[in-house]
Amino acid sequence: MEYRSLWTGLLAVFAALTFAGCSQNDKMRPPAISFKPQNAPVVPRSMNQMSREVGIRVSYMPKSTYARKRASSMTPRFITIHSTANPKGDANAHSRYLNSGKSRSLNWHFTVDQFGAYQHIPTTETGHHADHSGPGDKYSVAIEMCECTTHNPAVIYNKTAKLTALLMQRYGIPLRNVVPHNYWSGKNCPAPLMTNGRPGYKWSWFISRVDYYYRCLQAGK
Ligand SMILES: [Zn+2]
Known part of the structure; x- marks a missing residue:
């Protein structure tokens, strides 16, 4: 009896492993990313062209919001990459949240999703x-x-890399000043591009994408 239930258990595990990849949920999931640096040829683009590829929509928070009232003027020297750690909200949802003034202490410049x-x-x-x-x-x-x-x-990472390259070009920011949030505070952010909470091969891949798009902009000048 004992023996048979062990068998049944093993069969169940085997079935779960074999068919796990065919569930409905997996069909919805986008393909995995390899994070291997690619050697794509440079395709020259103007800043306008690349901006259109990102799809930038300006929707400034009202100046009356607490976050903007305490802001000061800035000459950008770095670009900090974060991720939202929010499985539900798209860029529009984050825009509406910031514009509502509900966020007392936090604000930032851009939110990127797969649409822009x-x-x-x-x-x-x-x-x-x-x-x-x-x-x-x-x-x-x-x-x-x-x-x-x-x-x-993958679409979000590439749009973010393009936006980063545009900001580098516009403000003369070098690639070494493109940093993860982790650089400033040690936080595990942007989590999907960290490896064991630190910049590793995924972050290197992202930086290689930024460098690639920056070279496309340089070639398109
Ligand atoms: Zn962050």
């Missing part, structure tokens, strides 16, 4: 997103990547 980017505050104004008014907040433009489960993360 929302800009919440001017890039020449400080946000509050990295290190409690430390250098990360004082000198960096912040980009939040959506983690909504229905969106394709």
